[in-house]
Amino acid sequence: MPKVTPILLDEQLCFSIYSASKKFNHFYQSALAPFGLTYPQYIAMLVLWEDAPLTVHQLGERLELDSGTLTPLLKRLEKQGWVERVRSRTDERQVLIHLTEMATAKRDEVYTRIGQCQTLLGMSDDEIDDTMRELVTIKSQLDVVSNQRKIAKEVDKEL
Amino acid sequence: MPKVTPILLDEQLCFSIYSASKKFNHFYQSALAPFGLTYPQYIAMLVLWEDAPLTVHQLGERLELDSGTLTPLLKRLEKQGWVERVRSRTDERQVLIHLTEMATAKRDEVYTRIGQCQTLLGMSDDEIDDTMRELVTIKSQLDVVSNQRKIAKEVDKEL
DNA sequence: TTCCAGAGTATTGTATACAATTAAATTGCC
DNA sequence: GGCAATTTAATTGTATACAATACTCTGGAA
The missing domain is CATH 1.10.10.10 (Winged helix-like DNA-binding domain superfamily/Winged helix DNA-binding domain)
Incomplete structure (x- = not known):
């Protein structure tokens, strides 16, 4: 199991x-x-x-x-x-x-x-920059996944 | 200026x-x-x-x-x-x-x-942990400031 | 016992969010 | 030039958020 x-x-x-x-x-x-x-x-x-x-x-x-x-x-x-x-x-x-x-x-x-x-x-500039850099990465990963879904939907429509 | x-x-x-x-x-x-x-x-x-x-x-x-x-x-x-x-x-x-x-x-x-x-x-576990650690710091700093304001308000009431 | 301050939840009113739809204007294409 | 597809805002409906208020209940003080 x-x-x-x-x-x-x-x-x-x-x-x-x-x-x-x-x-x-x-x-x-x-x-x-x-x-x-x-x-x-x-x-x-x-x-x-x-x-x-x-x-x-x-x-x-x-x-x-x-x-x-x-x-x-x-x-x-x-x-x-x-x-x-x-x-x-x-x-x-x-x-x-x-x-x-x-x-x-x-x-x-x-x-x-x-x-x-x-x-x-x-907050130090470094602290802010580090965090923003990590957020950029995270956001782009979220975008990739939601774009994949959008593309998947488009593909479904074609059929 | x-x-x-x-x-x-x-x-x-x-x-x-x-x-x-x-x-x-x-x-x-x-x-x-x-x-x-x-x-x-x-x-x-x-x-x-x-x-x-x-x-x-x-x-x-x-x-x-x-x-x-x-x-x-x-x-x-x-x-x-x-x-x-x-x-x-x-x-x-x-x-x-x-x-x-x-x-x-x-x-x-x-x-x-x-x-x-x-x-x-x-996302790697490290990436997640790092970001969460930084967010904890940021959130506590935001809490400190808003608590200061609350306390300031309380003090104002006393007068 | 009675009264009341405080706790816990619900309600009201305002402001986002966002999907889905509508309506109007513009662009492309023939 | 005429018309379908697209673009742009606005609207509608649902779901958060949260301050402020209302209401009920509880526990303790007089």
């Missing part, structure tokens, strides 16, 4: 990452409290501060989020005065996300605040 | 973790498709397979989730036949989460399936 290996929560990498992700979320939420931004709203703003204006699709590629998540998120950002959603004139399918003047004006304030809060964490 | 350091999404550890967490979620969701379990439902089952029955509170401590998340999740698990929610007789405040016979019967099947899917990822 084949022995089955038990799966213990505390030994699961997925749970470490899941738990760390929630803690980071919480950390940024409270760091960003003065600006009223949630973590997903904040990373959307980061991308826009790098590169605005962007279409919903382009923003989604950077954030790995689809329009089902972004459309309501961006509407909330618009209501709070951070962005404007403008239907593109050259391609009416697209909606361009522009920064407002307030967003441009507050950018450095947010950068500074986040910089200070990150300092509180006391 | 003080220089402000720009914050680039791709250099943020938080985003690496956030993104990896979503990919893991997706990976397990598809690995668990035959059982109809979501990732949070799966980790709840993992804890219960280790230790059932547990109160909602005890389960929440292991999973780092509160009743606002667990109550509806457990109701869905109950509806799908994995658990039974039983009001404790010795302490009517508590709800004990018991495994059903089906859950006990399917445990090894889930363990096996997950084991196979994890093998597909091709």
Whole structure:
């Protein structure tokens, strides 16, 4: 009879990452409290501060989020005065996300605040780099597997 | 004039973790498709397979989730036949989460399936251990900071 | 015994996520 | 030029998360 290996929560990498992700979320939420931004709203703003204006699709590629998540998120950002959603004139399918003047004006304030809060964490650059390198590997392995499945599905369709 | 350091999404550890967490979620969701379990439902089952029955509170401590998340999740698990929610007789405040016979019967099947899917990822034990060790450090640093804030809040209340 | 502070769970309200579908605009291809 | 396939957002439906609140129960103090 084949022995089955038990799966213990505390030994699961997925749970470490899941738990760390929630803690980071919480950390940024409270760091960003003065600006009223949630973590997903904040990373959307980061991308826009790098590169605005962007279409919903382009923003989604950077954030790995689809329009089902972004459309309501961006509407909330618009209501709070951070962005404007403008239907593109050259391609009416697209909606361009522009920064407002307030967003441009507050950018450095947010950068500074986040910089200070990150300092509180006391993480060394090496620690951060090492971890990010390992996460890159893990993520690419996850991508490979899910692409294999996608390809398998495509192959199934052909038949 | 003080220089402000720009914050680039791709250099943020938080985003690496956030993104990896979503990919893991997706990976397990598809690995668990035959059982109809979501990732949070799966980790709840993992804890219960280790230790059932547990109160909602005890389960929440292991999973780092509160009743606002667990109550509806457990109701869905109950509806799908994995658990039974039983009001404790010795302490009517508590709800004990018991495994059903089906859950006990399917445990090894889930363990096996997950084991196979994890093998597909091709991650070495060293790679996993290293990453988990680093995540433990990061999480404890995040905890320290958020506890400092909690304590700061408490101190404010005293005044 | 009665009252009350605290514990345990459920509920409410807001904000993500994401699969699946819809609707509108554009592109390719004839 | 006309139309099918594709692209882009928005919408719908389900499932987390979590703060804040409500409600019930328990144990202890007066």
